[in-house]
Amino acid sequence: MPANRRHPPNRQLAWERLQRGWSYEELCERIRAAMNAAAETDTGLTANTVRRWETGERWPDPRYRKHLVTIFGKPASELGLLTPDELAMRPVAEVVNEIRRLLNMIAAEGIDRSTFLRGLFGVGVLAPLLNEGGDRLPALLDGRRGVDAESAEAFARVVDQQAALYWTSPATEIFEASMAHTRLGMSLLRTAPAGPVKQTVAEAAARSALLSGRAAFFDLDEPVTAARLFQTALSATKECGDHPLAATVLAHAAFVPGFAGHRSAAMGLLDAAFAHAWHGVGPLTRAWLHCVASEIAARCGEPKECMRHIDRADRTVEGTGDDPHWLDFFERARLDGFAGYSALTAGNHAEAAHRLRLALEHLGPNGGKQRSVLLADLAAAKAPADVDQAADHLRQAVEALEDTWYVVGHDRVRRTLGALPRGAATEALGERLVELDRTKRPELIP
Template identity: 45%
Template sequence: MRTAGEGSPGLDDEVVRRWESGDRTPEPRYRKHLVLVFGLTADELGLLSPTELALRPTTDSAPDTIMRDDVLDAVVRKVTSMMSGTEGEFGRKLFLKGLLGAGVVPLLAQGITLPDDVDALAGPQRTRLDHRSVDAYRAITTSHRTLYWTSPATDLLPSVAAHVRLGATMMKDAFTTDPRLPQLAAAVAEGALLAARLTFFDLAHEQTAEAFFQLAQDTVEVSRDHDLAAAVLAHRAFVPGFAQREQPARAFLDAAHAHARYATGPLLRSWLHCVDGEVSARTGQARSSVARIRSAEDALGTSGTDPAWLDFFDVSRLSGFAGNALLLAGRHHAAAERLQEALDGLAGDAERQRAVLLFDLATAQAPDDAEQAFATAHQACDVLERDYYAMALERVPAARRALTGTPYLAQLNERVRALTPA
């Protein structure tokens, strides 16, 4: 622990004796170091609770645990009808043309070059995976991740859903002992997580999102990827967390942290603390939320390597989480500073997050300067006119309350009405 920069362990013979006798379980801060000391996994050392054991990826997971074909087909059809406004024609074209075609159309439209071996995905049903098909599938998953920042959710979601459906089919047709299966499973899980994010955060279709979240959790078990498992579980915590149901949200977060003890980088650790803070804030625990943000800031100084798919969190996003936590704690001046810091550091293509930050900043500014607050909220509405994001509109009620009693409330209501889909 000293070598890792965490100071003295503070242990003595009595504490270790209680660990060995089973009278006491090592705290989380010790577990990751015990894993390294003994060269064994946390479950082999008996460090995981029954709940954590049930949720961890296993080495013998089989593709038959994946969502049933009829259920997944229904989800994909729901997505296509939801995006096109009709259940029939688009859905028939999607399946008649083949899932591969539907999955790559948006990539071609954006000028993204497909891998040379992409035709391997369109071959006959197979029982053994080959590197060409797995690499081609993973390349398209990566392209979808890139497209998220520049494509409207309504355009991207049908493509992602079709690609996920194809991947799930490939997994079910593969041997459970195939050495390439975990790689494919990780790509399918990443795609299912992206579909869940699109349906929940961007479009506010919670029921459809839940199906994709479940598929992501099913497939990540096969991947044996602890980082991705932590991300899937923590994302799932947002759903009950936003509904102010703390207990199920905490269950997902506890499982996410259990995976994070195996191997994560500083950004993923920091993001997990931020999600903890968000859940605390939404369940009325403002002080705990601010404390979680401090833990998130401390985590940035830890060691490790973050996965390539972690493109939804950076230092500016941490400032955004911090600003919202301070805002909900009633510390408006400090919140405004952190939110402005987040906006200044935000990537140019992160328009959806920009709208969220602007609404939060408007709420923070309102007690001292209602005119400036409305101007800031007006900017947020301008962003949403270009790129609709349901989660940004979730911030509007707080801005409305902050502007109550001012002449700007009616103007904000008028702008928001124009943004809300019919």
């Protein structure tokens, strides 16, 4: 530990601040406001003080700790504000409440004895067993030992394989497989030893939950399920301290309210994503964040704002830095696709058609699902000048859906088709689209 660091870094406090998109100064201002409301004297709290709490250079005084608990709406134990001795002396009520929660899970979800015992161990109830004999806990857990480095790596490899299969597998099947793996990952995370093993499991579990959420939202049209999974992924990123992954999860979570037109909720999540991005993300990741912001702005009727984000994405994508290996859902062609949609929203049909053609020409091997979206947008861009050409692009989009089903693509084709003049060609496409919706749209299986 560096000489100027008296305590371990407080990742929990830092993560809660970043999840809300607050800077050091913003949190400082909130504490000052709470102190003023309580008629307490401001003793010179600064943004640098908050930074030093998070780096471990200082420990928050009790007068600040009580306000932090209120501001974040979380107990001190979840904000990293308790010393090891204080954690050991937590109120019995906390443990009792956790046991009650686990018992309710047994009744509602039918969790097995092993999972229940792991939960008890997580709140410290079974800790004395370790002192009485190191072999007793594994025996209680049906003979299974805690996750080791080899198991953690094996779990992570399966996540990579499922992510690769996402682009070509039936949506319901990949969702079920990924969801089962997500549950396993969160179970492993509860018992993984602190250190590299826990970080490996947490990172992989977060990516698994992210993949499950993407399938639920973009392929199965289940936004409520997706939102829960994105929250699960977010909680795992806190355990591994992966800022690019946290930013990516938050941006995915923003799609849920953004697609529903709830701008404030969506932009709040994106603010948090960009706050994480300050801690180091590669050029593709940052460009993708701006693309997400552009699509949400477009859906919320803000064409100038969406074009502003596309401009930033165009500048950012040429930057230097490393992006994570799991960023397989974004590439330069996808940026052109987002740009085309934004230009379309802004009424610039020529620019939209240009960027969409570029996207179609350079779409990578994982672009099957996106092809129907791009063709539908290209049809919308051509419609004002050439209805027949627009209908032809829609025909190609329907064929792309027949080859690779994608709920977002289907909805985009249907919306564009509804804006075209009625005729024999469009009516035939409408009939094919209805049949596709009947035979291809999968249903979420709990």
